[in-house]
Amino acid sequence: MTRKTVRIAMNGVTGRMGYRQHLVRSILALRDQGGLDLGDGTVLWPEPVLVGRREHALREIAGRHGLEHFSTDLDSVLADPTVGIYFDAQATNARVEALTRAIAAGKHVYTEKPTATGLEAALRLARLAREKGVKHGVVQDKLFLPGLLKLKRLADGGFFGRVLSVRGEFGYWVFEGDWQPAQRPSWNYRAEDGGGIVVDMFPHWEYVLHELFGRVTSVQALATTHVPRRWDENGKPYDATADDAVYGVFELEGGAVAQINSSWAVRVHRDELVEFQVDGTEGSAVAGLRTCRVQHRSATPKPVWDPDVPAGEAFRDQWQEVPGNGEFGNGFKAQWELFLKHVHADTPYHWDLLAGARGVQLAELGLKSSAEGRRIAVPEITP
Ligand SMILES: NC(=O)c1ccc[n+]([C@@H]2O[C@H](COP(=O)([O-])OP(=O)(O)OC[C@H]3O[C@@H](n4cnc5c(N)ncnc54)[C@H](O)[C@@H]3O)[C@@H](O)[C@H]2O)c1
Numbered sequence: 001m002t003r004k005t006v007r008i009a010m011n012g013v014t015g016r017m018g019y020r021q022h023l024v025r026s027i028l029a030l031r032d033q034g035g036l037d038l039g040d041g042t043v044l045w046p047e048p049v050l051v052g053r054r055e056h057a058l059r060e061i062a063g064r065h066g067l068e069h070f071s072t073d074l075d076s077v078l079a080d081p082t083v084g085i086y087f088d089a090q091a092t093n094a095r096v097e098a099l100t101r102a103i104a105a106g107k108h109v110y111t112e113k114p115t116a117t118g119l120e121a122a123l124r125l126a127r128l129a130r131e132k133g134v135k136h137g138v139v140q141d142k143l144f145l146p147g148l149l150k151l152k153r154l155a156d157g158g159f160f161g162r163v164l165s166v167r168g169e170f171g172y173w174v175f176e177g178d179w180q181p182a183q184r185p186s187w188n189y190r191a192e193d194g195g196g197i198v199v200d201m202f203p204h205w206e207y208v209l210h211e212l213f214g215r216v217t218s219v220q221a222l223a224t225t226h227v228p229r230r231w232d233e234n235g236k237p238y239d240a241t242a243d244d245a246v247y248g249v250f251e252l253e254g255g256a257v258a259q260i261n262s263s264w265a266v267r268v269h270r271d272e273l274v275e276f277q278v279d280g281t282e283g284s285a286v287a288g289l290r291t292c293r294v295q296h297r298s299a300t301p302k303p304v305w306d307p308d309v310p311a312g313e314a315f316r317d318q319w320q321e322v323p324g325n326g327e328f329g330n331g332f333k334a335q336w337e338l339f340l341k342h343v344h345a346d347t348p349y350h351w352d353l354l355a356g357a358r359g360v361q362l363a364e365l366g367l368k369s370s371a372e373g374r375r376i377a378v379p380e381i382t383p
Contacts, residue, residue, distance in 0.1 A: 002042050003035065006340065007069075008085045009077045009107070011051040011098060013061060016185070017112055018089030021141075023048060026333040028065060036337055038345050046340070051077055074098065078105040085110060085343065091187050092194030096121045103128050108135040108343050110336075113203045115356035117194050119364050122357035123381075129353050137339040137349060138356030140207045142274075144331030148208065150292035150322045151276065151285055155212050159294065160280025163213050166252075168260035170201065170274040171245070173267050177231030184264070186232035189240040196242035198223050198366045201262040203359025205250070207351070210358065213278075214253035220375040221248040221366040226265035248366060249375075286319065293319035357381055 008027065012018035027046045030036055035043040050058045050070035058070035071077050078086065078101060086102035088095050088111040096116045102109050109129065115138055116122040129136040142148055154160065175182045187193035188200065198221065209216055223243035230240050245263035252258055272288030283296040301318055335351070342349035358381050369376045 003045050004042050004344070005045045005047050006085065006344065007047045007049055007080075007083045008087055009049045009051050009074075009083050009102070010087045010089070011074065012089035012091070012094075012112070013048075013050050014052050014054065014057045015089055015091070019061065021330070021332040022087065022089055022112075022336070023050075023061070023065075025330045026336040029330065029333055030336070036340055038341060040345065042344075044340055044344055049077055049080075049083060074101065078102055078107060084108060088112060091185070092117060092199065093187075094194075096125065099125055100128065103132050103134055103136075106132060106134060109353075110137045110139075110339050111353075111356070112139050113356055114199055114360050114363060115353060116360050117199055117363075119357060119361045122353070122360035126353035126357050135339075135343050135349070136353045137335075137342065138351055138353060138359075139332065139335060140204075140211075140351045140355070141331045141335060142204050142208050143211055143351075144328075144334045146290045146324060146328040147272070147287040147292050148212070148276075148289075149328060150324070151278065151287040152212050154283075154285055154292070154294065154322070155278075159283050159285070159296075160278060161282030161297075163252075163254065163256040163278060163280045165256060165279050166209065166213060166258035166260075167277040167279075168205065168258065168262075168274065169270060170260065171263035171266040171268075172273055174244070174264040176227055176229070177235070178237075182230065186230065186238065188264075189227075189230050189242050189244060190238070191242040196223075196244075196367075197262050197264060198243055198246050198370075199363045201246070202248070202363035202366050203356070205248070205258075205260050205262075206359040206362040207355065208276075209250060209252055209258050213256055213258070215380065216250045216258075216362055216378050217253055218251040218375055218377050219248060219362060219366050219369050220250075221246050221370045223367060223370040226263070243367075243370075246366065246370070285322070292322040294322055295319050354381065354383060 013023045027048050030046050035045045037043050052058050055072050062070045086107040086109050174184050188195040223246040226245050228240050231237050244265050248260050250258040275288045277286045285294045341347045365376045
């Protein structure tokens with residue numbers, strides 16, 4: 001076996017996603033397993049170079065994990081020819097500029113979503129990457145969740161027949177920050193800092209719907225700010241200028257209708273923090289992050305509406321669990337592995353900056369739909 005070191009500049013590793021999912025659960029987990037076997041006698045050995053604005057925070061993380069390299073100078077990291085990949089998990093507003101610099105420096109780029117807060121900038125990034133001939137990937141982690149992998153298996157296997165509708169329910173209560181600290185960063189609730197649930201979640205719904213059931217062809221959304229005042233990380237009150245809930249209806253290519261509620265101001269009475277119910281002519285499924293249950297046409301009970309008698313059936317018990325039939329690893333790590341193979345073994349990879357731009361487009365049109373109170377067609381973005 002030949003060991004090949006791949007140096008990855010990781011920007012935003014002091015944040016929630018950058019640290020936990022990308023550094024610890026993906027890159028360090030790959031090192032714990034001995035590297036990534038490319039299957040051709042080569043093992044890739046990822047070497048993170050931590051990048052950020054606060055030196056003491058980077059030093060602390062590096063020390064905690066026995067890492068040698070960290071820097072607060074992005075330009076010098078990008079000028080280093082031994083660094084092959086730039087990864088970005090910064091707050092959304094800082095992303096376009098950093099990615100632009102990384103691509104201009106000839107680095108392959110891998111990034112959190114959304115790639116930008118507007119379509120024009122998202123497309124500019126995709127174009128620049130194509131011109132520079134670098135490889136690029138965008139996080140689409142929900143596709144790698146066990147529940148959604150099972151759902152995709154059902155869709156690919158024709159379980160549903162003709163898909164009629166998809167109902168999604170996403171969200172949980174995010175504390176305001178006064179009497180209990182908020183569990184999400186305060187910039188999420190300020191539009192001027194790249195916050196808002198539409199910009200955050202519509203990119204996820206775009207690729208989930210697109211990859212499982214068909215491209216989104218129109219959007220009608222109502223975005224709102226249910227909690228207008230919040231308290232930040234320092235206990236200081238601020239006005240929430242971004243939307244914290246959105247109620248969206250999406251038409252899909254092929255005729256299905258999707259309706260997804262996304263909210264940070266909802267209390268959970270569900271089995272999981274996100275759930276999708278898919279109804280088709282041949283069968284239905286309810287999938288969450290991990291589980292997926294089905295009810296086939298042949299096993300569908302016949303409820304009769306009668307408000308005078310108590311419900312005589314346990315409806316949830318009438319569904320059958322879809323087996324995993326295998327181990328599902330961390331979804332972020334699974335996608336990192338595919339991206340690293342794409343960069344170093346030239347394997348196909350379609351979750352790129354153009355795919356990322358589709359998500360940004362849906363968020364942009366969703367906000368426009370909400371502001372104008374109308375349904376808006378979603379033009380197809382092609383290479
Ligand atoms: N894929 C997913 O499921 C998922 C989930 C949550 C967040 N995200 C995305 O990940 C990104 C980070 O979100 P998070 O929740 O980890 O946020 P966070 O606030 O916890 O972390 C943000 C990181 O960016 C840095 N940062 C903040 N403001 C900055 C600025 N102005 N300039 C440069 N750096 C700045 C911070 O120091 C920190 O390292 C966001 O773009 C968000 O949309 C993705």
